[in-house]
Amino acid sequence: GESVGLHLPTLSVQEGDNSIINCAYSNSASDYFIWYKQESGKGPQFIIDIRSNMDKRQGQRVTVLLNKTVKHLSLQIAATQPGDSAVYFCAEKEMGGGFKTIFGAGTRLFVKA
Amino acid sequence: EAQVTQNPRYLITVTGKKLTVTCSQNMNHEYMSWYRQDPGLGLRQIYYSMNVEVTDKGDVPEGYKVSRKEKRNFPLILESPSPNQTSLYFCASSKRQGAVNIQYFGAGTRLSVL
Numbered sequence: 286g287e288s289v290g291l292h293l294p295t296l297s298v299q300e301g302d303n304s305i306i307n308c309a310y311s312n313s314a315s316d317y318f319i320w321y322k323q324e325s326g327k328g329p330q331f332i333i334d335i336r337s338n339m340d341k342r343q344g345q346r347v348t349v350l351l352n353k354t355v356k357h358l359s360l361q362i363a364a365t366q367p368g369d370s371a372v373y374f375c376a377e378k379e380m381g382g383g384f385k386t387i388f389g390a391g392t393r394l395f396v397k398a
Numbered sequence: 399e400a401q402v403t404q405n406p407r408y409l410i411t412v413t414g415k416k417l418t419v420t421c422s423q424n425m426n427h428e429y430m431s432w433y434r435q436d437p438g439l440g441l442r443q444i445y446y447s448m449n450v451e452v453t454d455k456g457d458v459p460e461g462y463k464v465s466r467k468e469k470r471n472f473p474l475i476l477e478s479p480s481p482n483q484t485s486l487y488f489c490a491s492s493k494r495q496g497a498v499n500i501q502y503f504g505a506g507t508r509l510s511v512l
Contacts, residue, residue: 293438317497328402328488328503329441336497374440378499384429384448384492385456386499388441 293372297395304362306392308375313356315377315387320349320360323372323391332360332373362394370396400425404489404504411479412512419474419507421489428494430472431456431501432464434485441488447472448494479511 298304310318316337321329335342335349335358342349348361358375372391379385402423411417423430431446433456443456447466461483463475472491476483486508490501 317499319500326505328490328505329501330503331500334498334500378497384431384446384499385443386501388433390438390440 293391293393295393295395297397298365300365300367300396300398302365304360304365304369304394304396306360306362306373306394308358308360308389308392310356310358310375310377310387310389312377312379312387314379317378318349318351318358319376319378319386320347320358321374321376321388322369323374325371329374365394365396367396367398370394400502402489402491402502402504404487404507406507407505408508410510410512413480414478417476417479417509419476419487419489419509421472421474421504422470423472423489423491423502424470425491425493425502426469427491427502428469429492429499429501430466431490431492432462432472432474433488433490434458434483435488435506436485444474444487476509479509481511483509484511485509 319334320332323329333344346363350359372393374391375389376386405420432444433441442458445464447453489504492501
């Protein structure tokens, strides 16, 4: 498949373990955050989002945590599966900032069987 | 099936030869956007459109043009491509729903400019 990034931070986990992917965002005015997953050869795909009035939001096998004090976002994947292997991007947006979304550089997750 | 379709998926061209990458969405989304993705840099926005005939520059608009004559289509035009425009390009669309902005991406177009 196509490489989306040759110099990305990489996280390697054993199948069945939990994964935690971290993201530091840059704009203190950002108040809406999204995680996307990008598999090899495909476009990014929405996973979960969170607004700044929340600290935590859960989805199916995924949890996003937001710490506004230190401008930090994390994505937790429970019971990681081989199909979770991908590049994960966090994105930030100002709710009053129109359409502009800023994407992080991404983290590559490898799941070892 | 709801989707964003880009064409072509792969393109090799030479410096200065005008090209167009098409993007079409079938979800009746108001917002559309073009990004380029380069190793280690994530996605950078080139241009975006908030509705028909409304377009604006993103972070890296130099060397690109767009148009939004119909709601479903948002072509990216490179009038005189240069090697520094070699990249992976993504088109995305999203529905206008207040502050929420969940974007749906196409599969990408890998462009090489020789």
